[in-house]
Amino acid sequence: MSKIIGIDLGTSNSAAAALVGGKPTIIQAAEGTSIGGKSFPSVVAFSKEGQLMVGEPARRQMLSNPEGTVLAAKRKMGTDYKFRVYGKEYTPQQISSFILQKIKRDAEAFLGDTVNKAVITCPAYFNDNQRQATKDAGEIAGLEVVRIINEPTAASLAFGLDKVQKDLKIMVFDFGGGTLDVTIMEMGGGVFEVKSTHGDTQLGGTDMDNTLIDYLVNEFKKQSGLDVKNDKAAMMRIREAAEKAKIELSNIVTTEINLPFLAYDASSGPKNFILTLTRSKLEELLRPIVERCRNPMLQALQDAKLNTSDIDKIILVGGTYQNANS
Amino acid sequence: MDKDKDKDNDYSLLENDVNESDTSFSQQQQQQLNVDNSNENEKIDELQKTKTELDYYRNLYNETLNKLKYSLADFDNFRKNIERQNSLKILSIKADVLSTLINIREDFIRALDTIKQNKIDNAILEGLDSILKTINIFLEKEGLKEIDSIDKPFDPNIHEIIGFSYNNGDIDENIITKEIRKGYFLNDRVLRPSLVEVSKKIVKNNDNDNNTKGDEI
Numbered sequence: 001m002s003k004i005i006g007i008d009l010g011t012s013n014s015a016a017a018a019l020v021g022g023k024p025t026i027i028q029a030a031e032g033t034s035i036g037g038k039s040f041p042s043v044v045a046f047s048k049e050g051q052l053m054v055g056e057p058a059r060r061q062m063l064s065n066p067e068g069t070v071l072a073a074k075r076k077m078g079t080d081y082k083f084r085v086y087g088k089e090y091t092p093q094q095i096s097s098f099i100l101q102k103i104k105r106d107a108e109a110f111l112g113d114t115v116n117k118a119v120i121t122c123p124a125y126f127n128d129n130q131r132q133a134t135k136d137a138g139e140i141a142g143l144e145v146v147r148i149i150n151e152p153t154a155a156s157l158a159f160g161l162d163k164v165q166k167d168l169k170i171m172v173f174d175f176g177g178g179t180l181d182v183t184i185m186e187m188g189g190g191v192f193e194v195k196s197t198h199g200d201t202q203l204g205g206t207d208m209d210n211t212l213i214d215y216l217v218n219e220f221k222k223q224s225g226l227d228v229k230n231d232k233a234a235m236m237r238i239r240e241a242a243e244k245a246k247i248e249l250s251n252i253v254t255t256e257i258n259l260p261f262l263a264y265d266a267s268s269g270p271k272n273f274i275l276t277l278t279r280s281k282l283e284e285l286l287r288p289i290v291e292r293c294r295n296p297m298l299q300a301l302q303d304a305k306l307n308t309s310d311i312d313k314i315i316l317v318g319g320t321y322q323n324a325n326s
Numbered sequence: 327m328d329k330d331k332d333k334d335n336d337y338s339l340l341e342n343d344v345n346e347s348d349t350s351f352s353q354q355q356q357q358q359l360n361v362d363n364s365n366e367n368e369k370i371d372e373l374q375k376t377k378t379e380l381d382y383y384r385n386l387y388n389e390t391l392n393k394l395k396y397s398l399a400d401f402d403n404f405r406k407n408i409e410r411q412n413s414l415k416i417l418s419i420k421a422d423v424l425s426t427l428i429n430i431r432e433d434f435i436r437a438l439d440t441i442k443q444n445k446i447d448n449a450i451l452e453g454l455d456s457i458l459k460t461i462n463i464f465l466e467k468e469g470l471k472e473i474d475s476i477d478k479p480f481d482p483n484i485h486e487i488i489g490f491s492y493n494n495g496d497i498d499e500n501i502i503t504k505e506i507r508k509g510y511f512l513n514d515r516v517l518r519p520s521l522v523e524v525s526k527k528i529v530k531n532n533d534n535d536n537n538t539k540g541d542e543i
Contacts, residue, residue, distance in 0.1 A: 060519060233507060
């Protein structure tokens, strides 16, 4: 019997998992963000010659081929919108099916077996049209979609909340790279019911990265007198260092930004950038962003007619939650 | 006369005896036949039972053998999967370590380039170059290879565009003119793509109502 894979068909990134030896295992994307990378960008592109690109290659070329690149097709699912690319029209389902086809290929290569069945997650706020469109995308990709599951329900199942022998009120706080989704659910007898959902489509980990990058650029300017905002190579190094520091400060209280020869001043020579960054400084920088998470949470609680004390469990998901947690 | 009568009686008695004896013999025979028949039936039953049992065990054997074959094939697939996943895991860990080493190597090259701009003892330069050579040999041995970029046509599988260099059409479009960050292969996979600028012709902007970008980004 062929395996059923679980797919997170995301707005910015997508990923998939399967049970391997009874254990949920994330399927490595063939061209992930790194070797052994697990997710890949939900980007589809066509070259002028009609060549299809999905994932990393599609993202890497989008600056030079914006008219041939489709981003965030998920936002148009369930609508009559058509993406027009070099004279051809594509429905959001077709675009999503290209992403799902890639997932199917990656899964087959990873599992060493054919894959014909899938469970796909979708946001709790998706209506019937949007859910049907997601299912259709799967069918176009050659996958029998055995179930469409709400993303917060999938997160709760991953934490084993369906096995808890009592009724629960759950808040799922999903802080991704580009969006924040807060969902309030009730669970009884293993059945989940969404009570309310709220979010911010313009708030995510990218905002945190940009805040930290701005801080580092300013600090370097204070140290060296040089502004590197227009120096692409220097900015690339600062961005990488910022991402690394952000991840490190989730586990340790202090880290060092160490970028030798970051820039060159014609009069005074090369400039190094060495800076100690503490977790408290990072928290101070990120506080305005964390504060922006408050309203969606309060709104979701209000819509569900609940108080904070009514919530039995809070599930934190998405790549950014560790910073928001602080 | 009486004697004769008696004799007759005797004969008749004898005849009776013979008849009786005949009957008893045929009964015995019948009984024997019955016993034989019942034995035979029992044997047939037993044979039938044995045959049924044999069929059952033959089927069981075939089923078990098939199950064993499937289990062995499953195990073989599982073993291959584990091996493949382990090698992917090893590759992923190796990629992480090499990525850090690459950054250190590039810092070293920056330092070396800066030093070369100043007057410095040749022996020191030679020593530093020799260190770089050792690093390069080590990385190459581990399967690392630089991605060629400059003057090559852009390939989204190994390059990433982060900017443009505009020209009047003297260079073909999408040719890499500048490498912002070097890219590397680890064996046959891209460890990190080259970040590049590509050539673009300066042209008059014609009205293009394509809306694949716009609010989507």
